[in-house]
Amino acid sequence: MKEKLQEIFRDVFDDETIEIEREMTADDIESWDSLTYFRLIMVIEKEFNIKFTTEKVSNMKTVGEMMDYIASNLGEK
């Protein structure tokens, strides 16, 4: 899952050098603005066939939180 998520990050942020880490936040990626953030969530939802709750979208701070949410929702399927 991490590899797939990394691929999504590289595609959305248009940066082939991104190496995602659990502690990574918006401050670590130059082009992490609200437009890319909402695009990122959209692509993750489509690729993993999951839905983030509004609360989760509003409050996620780190890539680790994102990974945990994806993993827990994939586990439910």
Add this chain to the structure above:
Amino acid sequence: MMREMLNKQIVLQGDFCTLIPIREQDLEAVIKLRNREKNKYFLHQESNLTLEQQKGWYEDYLIRDNDIYWGIWKKNNTFIGTIRIYNIEGDECEEGSCIVDENYAREAPYAVEAKYLLTNYAFETLKLKKMINVIKADNKVMNSFSRQQGYKLMKEIMLGESTYNYYVLECGDFEGEKIEQMLEYWKMR
């Protein structure tokens, strides 16, 4: 631009937010938002604005015919930000004063839609050909956002001791379709 089309009462309706021209009763909310430290820094505002100052600015604003200042409102009538076009001259204008309250910014793509509505209004209704956006060089979020809208960096300029990026968005470069697709997805989810 046909100047008679500039309407300071124009409400721009989106799916997530509504842009309502600033009214006198909104000024207190405006200064509360503008006086937050981070917003002051990026808006090049050196000190806290007072209500009296803002009222003075607003009186002048009502007389001018080259700018429109909107409040950004959530669907539940919560004021969450501001956005403005100004220096509307010939076929160009500047955009600025874009703030979305951090407490709401990630609930829904409010900032994305607000900028989309504003840009569409400038190009489609006012028939302008070019928009200018001058952004503090270290405002990572706004610089990135503007580039994704289609803005091209033309030069760096100094204002006081700060470096700013001077961007131009030509009408034909606006990435409206990409933004529309994203907004549509969020509307449907």
